[in-house]
Amino acid sequence: MSNFTRCAACRYLRRRCCEDCTLAPFFPSTNPTRFAYVHRVFGASNVARMLQQIPVEQRRQAADAIALEAYWRVQDPVYGSVGVISRLQREINVAQRELAETQAHIALYAARVQSPSTQFDPSIRDNRAPEN
């Protein structure tokens, strides 16, 4: 392979890109930033070794996941992908709390449908707590 077509990894590391380069299929020369982040966080040899230990048909997904992790760690050097996970866990907690509140309201409605004589409280309808 000529220098002109060497992959982003080999170009970054200023080395020849051989035909069986482990990194070439996943780090094209058209996206040098992707490899630069991966190299900064994991190191090129670590990534090549990790990919070699994975079946060929799963290396694309692994390279994409590694590139994402590197991107998040460059963006947030303290928390990296763990910061993304914490944010998602907070979102799940909010959604579950909202779901529990809505289910409590539905139980109230069920009771009122069965006993229609009970006074209707409009605050329930639009998901607000009744005012005291």
Added chain:
Amino acid sequence: MSNFTRCAACRYLRRRCCEDCTLAPFFPSTNPTRFAYVHRVFGASNVARMLQQIPVEQRRQAADAIALEAYWRVQDPVYGSVGVISRLQREINVAQRELAETQAHIALYAARVQSPSTQFDPSIRDNRAPEN
């Protein structure tokens, strides 16, 4: 510092542990696996460099996040922490769908409370779709 008290990183790398060792506060000798995972995924020198670039007061959180990322990648060499993120995103989608369904049910109840003559459909009460 004597060899007896050197940190997990220096013990693993068979080197002296100096008093200003960057890794020692976060990789105690009592938890060698934590450093072994981090070394396998990121490499010791990469982790030391990343920690040195972070303010001292945030290094504990960064080391914990790096250790978690390494653990997830060892457990799941293809997806690593991105696999955890995908699972959480699916959980959020499920919770949001469930919330939308419950809110649709509450709208039905609201309509029935306002028009109590409408026939009561018990399938709504226990969150099942009406049977045709």
